Amino acid sequence: MSADWQDQSEVFNGTANVGLKDRRSFDGTDTRSIPAFVFGEELADIANEDPRVVVLTADLARSNRANDFAAVHPERFFNLGIAEKNMITVAAGLASTGFVPFAATFASFAALIGCEQLRTDCAYPQLPVRVVGHHSGMSLGFYGTSHHSLEDIGITRSIADLTVVCVTDANHLRAVLRASMDYPGAMYLRLGRGRDPEVYSEVPEIEIGKAISLKDGADLTIIATGSTVHPSLAAARELEAQGINVRVIDMFTVSPLDEGVVLDAAATTGGILTVEEGNITNGLGSGVADVLLENLVLPTRFRKHGVPDEHVPVGPPAGLYAHYRLDTAGIVSVVKEMLNDD
Amino acid sequence: MNDTVLAGRRATMSVAELREKARFIRTETLRLTKIAGAGHYSSVFSCAELMAALYYDELRIDPTRPKHLARDRFVMGKGHAAIGLYPVLADLGYFAPSELDTFTRLGSPFGDHPDMKKIPGIDFSSGSLGHALSVGVGIALGGRLNGFDYRTWALLGDGELAEGQIWEAAMSASHYGLGKLVAVVDNNQLSIDGFTQDIMSTGPIDERFAAFGWQVHRVDGHDLNAVLKAFRSLDEADPSKPQCILADTVKGKGVARMELSTDWHVGNLVGEDYDAVMNELMEGVI
Numbered sequence: 001m002s003a004d005w006q007d008q009s010e011v012f013n014g015t016a017n018v019g020l021k022d023r024r025s026f027d028g029t030d031t032r033s034i035p036a037f038v039f040g041e042e043l044a045d046i047a048n049e050d051p052r053v054v055v056l057t058a059d060l061a062r063s064n065r066a067n068d069f070a071a072v073h074p075e076r077f078f079n080l081g082i083a084e085k086n087m088i089t090v091a092a093g094l095a096s097t098g099f100v101p102f103a104a105t106f107a108s109f110a111a112l113i114g115c116e117q118l119r120t121d122c123a124y125p126q127l128p129v130r131v132v133g134h135h136s137g138m139s140l141g142f143y144g145t146s147h148h149s150l151e152d153i154g155i156t157r158s159i160a161d162l163t164v165v166c167v168t169d170a171n172h173l174r175a176v177l178r179a180s181m182d183y184p185g186a187m188y189l190r191l192g193r194g195r196d197p198e199v200y201s202e203v204p205e206i207e208i209g210k211a212i213s214l215k216d217g218a219d220l221t222i223i224a225t226g227s228t229v230h231p232s233l234a235a236a237r238e239l240e241a242q243g244i245n246v247r248v249i250d251m252f253t254v255s256p257l258d259e260g261v262v263l264d265a266a267a268t269t270g271g272i273l274t275v276e277e278g279n280i281t282n283g284l285g286s287g288v289a290d291v292l293l294e295n296l297v298l299p300t301r302f303r304k305h306g307v308p309d310e311h312v313p314v315g316p317p318a319g320l321y322a323h324y325r326l327d328t329a330g331i332v333s334v335v336k337e338m339l340n341d342d
Numbered sequence: 343m344n345d346t347v348l349a350g351r352r353a354t355m356s357v358a359e360l361r362e363k364a365r366f367i368r369t370e371t372l373r374l375t376k377i378a379g380a381g382h383y384s385s386v387f388s389c390a391e392l393m394a395a396l397y398y399d400e401l402r403i404d405p406t407r408p409k410h411l412a413r414d415r416f417v418m419g420k421g422h423a424a425i426g427l428y429p430v431l432a433d434l435g436y437f438a439p440s441e442l443d444t445f446t447r448l449g450s451p452f453g454d455h456p457d458m459k460k461i462p463g464i465d466f467s468s469g470s471l472g473h474a475l476s477v478g479v480g481i482a483l484g485g486r487l488n489g490f491d492y493r494t495w496a497l498l499g500d501g502e503l504a505e506g507q508i509w510e511a512a513m514s515a516s517h518y519g520l521g522k523l524v525a526v527v528d529n530n531q532l533s534i535d536g537f538t539q540d541i542m543s544t545g546p547i548d549e550r551f552a553a554f555g556w557q558v559h560r561v562d563g564h565d566l567n568a569v570l571k572a573f574r575s576l577d578e579a580d581p582s583k584p585q586c587i588l589a590d591t592v593k594g595k596g597v598a599r600m601e602l603s604t605d606w607h608v609g610n611l612v613g614e615d616y617d618a619v620m621n622e623l624m625e626g627v628i
Contacts, residue, residue: 054487078483078518086476086510093480096458096466097488098411101480116470117507121477125458125467 037194039132040068042174043102047073050181054094056080056103058087064104064134065194088114091129092121100128100181106140107133107190111152122186123162130180132189136166137227137277138307139193141317149190150307153225154282156188157255163208164255166190166226166276171200172252179208192227193317199230199250211258217245220271220301220335223262225251225284228275228306228326235331246335254284262291271301271338277326280306301338305331347491348402348412352574355398357566361628363394363430364566368596368623370429370442375610378425378446378454384594384606386426388530389497391564391628392589396495396526397430400573405435408462414492415465415481419474420499420528421455428452428461436463472505474498475525479515482523493576495524501533503544509554512584516555521581525551528563530593534607551586563589564628596626 040055047053047069056078061067070077080087084105091101104110110133111118122129133152140147156164165180167173167189180187204212214229215236224232229250236246247269249261266272272292274285285304292299307324321327325334355363367390375381397403401414418424425445432439444450451460455469466477478496485492502508515523527547535541544550548558557580561572572587579585594600597619600609611619 076487080510080514081517083510083514085507086479086514089473089476089507090480090483090511090514093466093477093482094484095480096477097481097484099484099487117473117476120467120470121473 037065038170038173039104039134039177039191040065040070042177044069044072046178046181047076050100052098052100052181054078054099054101056087056091056101058082058084058105058109060105063106064132066104084109084113085117088117088129088131089121091131092117092125092127095122095127095129096125100130102130102132102177104132104134106147107136107149107152108140108147111149111155111188115155118156118162118186118188119159123159126161126185128183128185130187130189132191134191135193136190137192138312138320139227139277139317141320142314144314145311148312150277150279150312152188152190153254153276153278153284154286157282157287161185162255163187163253164190165208165253167192168226168229168250168252169196169199171198171203172206174203175206176208176252179206183208190226196227197230199233206252209253209256209258211261212250212252213247213261214250215246215248217247218269219245220273220339221247221249221265221269222273222275222331222335223249223251223265223284223288224275225254227277228331231321231326231328231331232275234328235335238328238332239335244335244339251284251288254287257287257291259291259295262288263295263297266292266297266299270299272299273303273305273335273338275326275331276306278306279309280304281309303334303338305334346412346489348404348410348414350400350402352399357570360394360398360566363398363433364390364628365623366433367393367426367430369620371426372611372616372620372623374425374428374442374445376616377443380608380610381425382422382454382608383597383611384532384600384603385420385423385499385530387595387597387600388591388593389420389423389528389563389589390426390595391566391569392497392526392528392591393426393430395566395569395573397434399570401495402492403463405431405463408436411488412490412492415478415494417466417474417477417481417494417496418456418468419471419496419502421468421470423497424454424456424468427456431461431463434463437461471499471502472507475508475511475515478523478525479511479518479520482515482520483518485522486520491522493522493524495526497526497528499533500527500529500531500544500547501538501541503527503547504533504538504542512551512554512556515584519582520584521579523584524576524587525556525584526587526589528589528591530591531602532593532604532607536604548586548588551588555583556586557583558586558588560588560590563591564595596628597622
């Protein structure tokens, strides 16, 4: 609890990051190490080879590390100020001239303030804009509902011609950014807060739209996405020690869903638990349920686990994850409930 | 496709010929509205001269190469006036005029608002007011990065200026010194519910754009000579400032019953009324 309070104060306000540890920043000042937040430096590396990359942000270049990109490619970096709608549409205009823009801001602002721009200016014209919503879910903790994005999966999933990817960790982010360069149409990339614990020890081989099976198991399948993949995998390992074998799927692309993986999981493990850091209304779990029901592949057990349809209480992230049983212990307890619920 | 400059077409038509093109825009709007059963006559009529001057004189475009990288870009902020743009594109050769007969019918490329994915010559889809200037900022930034000399034009309505995103875009355009970005404001005085000054005052438009760092040129938007002169004067404008052509116009211009009327934002003329208005347009002089 106390450590998490410190985490929040240090990570969320960009200015607090400056001068703490071993990383370059826009002005050359060393900044605190944020191991998982490689957004800016990876894009800078990609941009060294690919002239199409441009990066935009709305006064959050420190929070999302776009400043690492700006330090290398200042001419291809645009800070639009606190004006998210303009940022997303400007990105669309740039995309229409041949660029692949990455427009990044807090997920709550990217997907809620910028929702119509995302749909009308990016998705509908099928432009290669990558709207990046970082600090998603309730990872901004006690900043409260104004800064939470528990609705963005549901919102973006229902937009046609928009690919929705939830990023798992730093190496996964590197893979997603690279894979996105030649992926057709608009994308919404949902990122965590930048200290997501490692799931992939190396940059994984990925195909957007194809889920990754992280652990096999026959008793039940957890289908997780984004920040919930790590605790789901940790829960599965803990359960394995207790003789319960849980399959874990990283469903990092939530739209379009990898239907084959979902159907196979229901057919071969019987139980399905979806886990997401978001409102369970129209989220990953709803998408999975649609696939199962429409194909009449009915699991023996099914549960959508995430945040219920409510505004969450004040608290630091770890406190909120524990409250909603989205941490490892919570997911272990949910799996046990499901398996005992006969 | 790799030329960095596209030749202009200025003065290939006389003002009298441009006047006929403006008439053509109005009469085609009448004809196409009949197919749809409803349409935005008066929003087109206010910008018919502006469109004629842009497409037949000012824009550096090549209908045989609609995606030419060096072309001037045009974004129709007031997308509901696209019914007046489609006939121009057909007339210029972007597609066969007969395709217009599908206007708004199921599966047609031509909806009430323009779609860049379906219609050659449409540089960006529009319809939701307030976006086009941001699109223009992005296109202008892209042109600068790519080393092109093209201008990016955004046609905005005075009612549209109530959208906050317009001013986000205006701010960013001057911040980035986008001298090749031109906002043409069709200041036709009305939005759907009435006069803009009664619904929501968006003026003084010239002072507001100037305060946001733009260079403003005010012109009578129905005086073709003045419009052409204003467009050409951009060559000598401050290259560090985005440019605003504030065109004072009359919503419904050219049809007496529609001029400055709040009843004709959307309408459908049938029978004798259609014939009477068509005659009025054919005989009228603007």
